[in-house]
Amino acid sequence: MEPFNPLNPELAVNPYPAYADLRENDPVHLSAMGAYVLTRYDDVRQMLNDGATFQHQYVAQQKLRTGAHVEDEPYFDYFRRMIFVSDGDAHHRLRKLVAKAFTPRQLTELRQKAEQIAGELFAEGAKQGGMDFVSEFALPFPLRVIGSMLGIPDSDHAEIGSHATALNPVLEFLPMSPEVLAQANESVEILADYFLQMAEARRRSPTDDLFSALVHATEDGDTLSNEELIANAILLYVAGHETTAGGTSLALFTLHNHPQHMNALRDDPEMIPAAIDELLRYDTPGQGTARVVMQQATFGGHVVEPGSFVLGYIGAANRDPAVYGNPCELDFQRDLARTRPLTFGGGGHMCVGRNLARQEFEVAFTTLLMEHPSIKVKEDQCRFRDTPLMRGLKSLPIEW
Numbered sequence: 001m002e003p004f005n006p007l008n009p010e011l012a013v014n015p016y017p018a019y020a021d022l023r024e025n026d027p028v029h030l031s032a033m034g035a036y037v038l039t040r041y042d043d044v045r046q047m048l049n050d051g052a053t054f055q056h057q058y059v060a061q062q063k064l065r066t067g068a069h070v071e072d073e074p075y076f077d078y079f080r081r082m083i084f085v086s087d088g089d090a091h092h093r094l095r096k097l098v099a100k101a102f103t104p105r106q107l108t109e110l111r112q113k114a115e116q117i118a119g120e121l122f123a124e125g126a127k128q129g130g131m132d133f134v135s136e137f138a139l140p141f142p143l144r145v146i147g148s149m150l151g152i153p154d155s156d157h158a159e160i161g162s163h164a165t166a167l168n169p170v171l172e173f174l175p176m177s178p179e180v181l182a183q184a185n186e187s188v189e190i191l192a193d194y195f196l197q198m199a200e201a202r203r204r205s206p207t208d209d210l211f212s213a214l215v216h217a218t219e220d221g222d223t224l225s226n227e228e229l230i231a232n233a234i235l236l237y238v239a240g241h242e243t244t245a246g247g248t249s250l251a252l253f254t255l256h257n258h259p260q261h262m263n264a265l266r267d268d269p270e271m272i273p274a275a276i277d278e279l280l281r282y283d284t285p286g287q288g289t290a291r292v293v294m295q296q297a298t299f300g301g302h303v304v305e306p307g308s309f310v311l312g313y314i315g316a317a318n319r320d321p322a323v324y325g326n327p328c329e330l331d332f333q334r335d336l337a338r339t340r341p342l343t344f345g346g347g348g349h350m351c352v353g354r355n356l357a358r359q360e361f362e363v364a365f366t367t368l369l370m371e372h373p374s375i376k377v378k379e380d381q382c383r384f385r386d387t388p389l390m391r392g393l394k395s396l397p398i399e400w
């Protein structure tokens with residue numbers, strides 16, 4: 001078969017037939033990029049769960065992606081300190097400190113704020129008679145929610161948020177164009193200055209937001225260094241909106257294509273929380289993640305040597321027929337507790353924001369379906385993003 005090319009732009013529109021082909025014919029496939037592509041649920045889960053054998057090795061990964069000069073790029077100096085790319089003991093230490101700041105109490109308190117933001121954004125769209133669901137809801141909604149969780153005042157969201165959005169491409173593991181790289185370098189410095197000033201203010205007078213909790217988090221006398229604090233606040237701001245925005249647009253597009261499912265949620269909004277996990281399984285925003293193989297590994301009989309790169313395709317695992325019956329069908333009655341979709345990853349790096357994300361989906365779709373039941377999607381104007389791994393739509397106009 002033709003080597004699979006993770007950069008193929010057609011994958012951004014519909015990657016699922018290509019995944020099905022690979023899963024059936026070459027489940028541990030050496031791709032055109034030189035990295036192994038995994039498409040079976042069990043293999044992707046093995047990669048995510050075994051943090052000793054499959055590591056981020058961020059320096060090696062980024063050299064492959066951006067070139068040997070990567071260590072001179074400003075973005076790299078911040079990103080290498082982030083929890084999501086750290087390995088082993090360094091990761092355990094960061095995870096304990098970051099998890100301390102992420103409490104269920106904050107989530108409960110944030111619900112009301114999320115409802116208020118969703119209500120305002122949809123009311124504005126209704127007043128205009130239409131809106132682009134992506135730029136006027138799916139992006140600003142989670143950006144404002146995570147922003148207020150971090151303690152960013154409403155007056156700064158538009159300006160500071162645009163720099164967080166400019167860093168989205170850095171989370172992909174695909175090469176960046178010189179323009180995208182230059183913008184990411186500029187934006188990371190602006191965000192770092194912003195959070196540095198906030199850190200100084202929170203040290204002088206603590207508040208009850210997530211950022212203040214990060215500033216003051218301690219574990220056995222250990223605290224985050226200033227550099228780690230800034231880097232991980234930037235990560236939460238970026239990771240806290242990018243995937244959620246992609247997932248929200250995908251979920252609305254899916255519901256538009258399944259009107260009977262949309263009606264079922266309108267008739268019984270109590271189904272919404274459970275339906276969210278199935279919507280995210282059916283079309284997954286974070287399609288894949290990468291690791292470096294540290295010691296010889298075997299995936300269902302296929303041997304992979306140390307030093308190899310592996311790309312675990314979460315989007316493919318979530319549609320593996322060995323695990324989910326009729327995986328290409330949307331089914332709100334599916335028992336997902338038995339075999340958890342890998343939407344939020346697994347093992348030690350499992351998404352720290354998963355409950356926040358689920359709450360945001362619940363608030364967004366409850367508000368939309370209950371308060372604006374008559375909205376229509378203008379299907380002919382819908383467009384997918386160009387980024388196959390950070391999947392989502394870039395335009396999804398709706399009208400009232």
Ligand code: HEM
Pocket residue numbers: 048083084085095146235236239240241243244247285286289290314342343344345346348349350351352353354356357
């Ligand atoms: C639909 C929304 C979301 C999806 C699909 C998603 C997906 C993921 C996945 C797959 C991972 C693991 C990546 C890997 O192992 O390489 C991850 C990790 C992470 N996510 Fe999310 N995420 C979402 C929302 C959020 C939100 C709202 C936040 C923060 C407020 C967040 C913060 C993080 C962080 C900090 C990590 C790194 C954890 C670690 O390395 O220990 N995510 N996410």
